Amino acid sequence: MTNVAGFLNAMQITHLSLTNFRNYGRLELALPAGTTLLFGANAQGKTNLLEAIYYLATTRSPYASHDSQLINWEALQGDDLIVVGRLAAQVSTGRGDLRVEMRLIRENRNGNGGFRREALVNQVKVRLMDLLSNIRVVQFLPQDVQVLTGPPAGRRRYLDITLCQTDPIYCQTLATYNKVLEQRNATLRRMNEEGVGQDVLPIFTEKLVNLGGNIFRRRAAFFLELARQAQRIHYEELTDGQEAIKLAYLPRISRDRVDNDPAGQYNEVWEETSDWLVHSTTGAIAERFQRALQGAMSRDVAQARTSVGPHRDDWSLWVNRRDLASYGSRGQQRTAMLALKLAEINWMTGETGETPILLLDEVVAELDDKRRRLLLDYVQRGAQALLTATDPGMLSDAFLAQSTNMRVERGRVQPATILSEG
Numbered sequence: 001m002t003n004v005a006g007f008l009n010a011m012q013i014t015h016l017s018l019t020n021f022r023n024y025g026r027l028e029l030a031l032p033a034g035t036t037l038l039f040g041a042n043a044q045g046k047t048n049l050l051e052a053i054y055y056l057a058t059t060r061s062p063y064a065s066h067d068s069q070l071i072n073w074e075a076l077q078g079d080d081l082i083v084v085g086r087l088a089a090q091v092s093t094g095r096g097d098l099r100v101e102m103r104l105i106r107e108n109r110n111g112n113g114g115f116r117r118e119a120l121v122n123q124v125k126v127r128l129m130d131l132l133s134n135i136r137v138v139q140f141l142p143q144d145v146q147v148l149t150g151p152p153a154g155r156r157r158y159l160d161i162t163l164c165q166t167d168p169i170y171c172q173t174l175a176t177y178n179k180v181l182e183q184r185n186a187t188l189r190r191m192n193e194e195g196v197g198q199d200v201l202p203i204f205t206e207k208l209v210n211l212g213g214n215i216f217r218r219r220a221a222f223f224l225e226l227a228r229q230a231q232r233i234h235y236e237e238l239t240d241g242q243e244a245i246k247l248a249y250l251p252r253i254s255r256d257r258v259d260n261d262p263a264g265q266y267n268e269v270w271e272e273t274s275d276w277l278v279h280s281t282t283g284a285i286a287e288r289f290q291r292a293l294q295g296a297m298s299r300d301v302a303q304a305r306t307s308v309g310p311h312r313d314d315w316s317l318w319v320n321r322r323d324l325a326s327y328g329s330r331g332q333q334r335t336a337m338l339a340l341k342l343a344e345i346n347w348m349t350g351e352t353g354e355t356p357i358l359l360l361d362e363v364v365a366e367l368d369d370k371r372r373r374l375l376l377d378y379v380q381r382g383a384q385a386l387l388t389a390t391d392p393g394m395l396s397d398a399f400l401a402q403s404t405n406m407r408v409e410r411g412r413v414q415p416a417t418i419l420s421e422g
């Protein structure tokens with residue numbers, strides 16, 4: 001398959017194997033380049049298949065509250081001592097071919113045994129975080145808007161998953177930061193409860209500000225580029241120059257005026273701070289972060305937690321200086337999120353020189369004609385995309401003629417032709 005840009009490398013999953021994953025007892029599926037449409041009635045396994053690919057790419061499920069839920073429940077019902085759910089993908093990338101595998105292992109001692117995960121690349125065990133960046137995906141879900149309207153943790157997760165897929169160093173830094181943060185918070189708690197720990201606090205603080213400096217800087221640079229793309233796509237491609245959005249990174253590097261401002265209003269301070277982060281050295285950022293921690297010290301001891309830092313970051317989308325999450329119409333929110341996701345594709349392609357794999361679950365039905373055409377245009381430009389639909393009639397004959405169509409039925413996937421009514 002050649003894509004429009006021609007010179008881009010194409011990332012593609014050529015084969016997917018699932019064992020005891022969700023409603024797939026066993027699946028061996030060859031996947032072609034280009035667009036694959038998975039269609040079928042409700043509750044047959046369409047979403048589960050996309051979830052498997054997303055999970056291999058990110059080590060996260062968008063749905064499960066605990067990963068052991070991903071293991072096929074019939075397999076868990078038996079009296080095997082150990083039940084293994086296995087996901088594996090054969091991937092062809094610009095760097096050569098890879099086999100990426102994840103094992104979900106449940107020790108089934110009367111239903112309350114332990115659970116663990118193993119990650120493998122080319123049959124060799126690796127840390128979970130090293131699985132990331134081997135398969136890169138951008139996923140579209142009908143509930144994407146909830147990222148925008150929900151709590152900040154969801155927006156941080158979105159940000160981190162996107163960055164981790166392209167930047168293993170960022171991912172490692174973030175993991176270390178979170179560990180140090182826990183240690184620092186434990187120290188604050190001891191200072192609060194037992195009046196001890198003052199002597200070790202500076203050690204954790206110093207580690208925290210150095211790691212945090214890198215995270216702030218990387219995120220600011222990411223948003224600078226993502227905002228440029230999202231704002232352009234929104235203005236030019238999605239609203240024909242009718243409406244301009246702003247995407248802003250809200251770094252929690254200080255507790256200045258911003259925190260006292262009424263919610264929902266755009267504040268230039270964020271832009272200035274982001275700009276400063278992009279153009280400063282990590283040393284200078286660490287220093288500023290350190291001053292903020294110093295300023296927050298007495299309150300942080302009282303609350304036994306660290307109140308400034310990238311772990312409290314947020315981002316937001318704005319129209320006319322108003323926060324879309326609080327003031328936007330449903331349609332405005334959806335359009336803005338679509339712009340953000342399309343920007344993510346461009347950003348990832350630019351960062352890595354490879355188009356990511358696109359996963360679209362039931363989103364086509366949600367869009368009006370214009371947006372659907374634009375999204376499908378991106379889909380067809382990429383190297384590989386998987387779409388699901390309960391009703392393939394939502395898609396044009398021209399689209400169906402060029403996509404590989406497969407029917408999903410009770411955990412089986414079969415090539416199928418879709419007869420047009422015309």
Ligand SMILES: Nc1ncnc2c1ncn2[C@@H]1O[C@H](COP(=O)(O)OP(=O)(O)OP(=O)(O)O)[C@@H](O)[C@H]1O
Pocket residue numbers: 021022023024040041042043044045046047048049069070071072073074390408
């Ligand atoms: N751990 C599990 N073990 C076995 N089956 C499971 C497990 N988790 C979920 N399922 C089942 O998998 C089935 C298929 O779910 P999936 O969400 O993939 O359906 P779908 O084809 O996307 O349907 P819809 O069109 O309604 O979105 C559901 O009936 C669900 O109950």
Ligand SMILES: [Mg+2]
Pocket residue numbers: 046047048361362
């Ligand atoms: Mg579904």
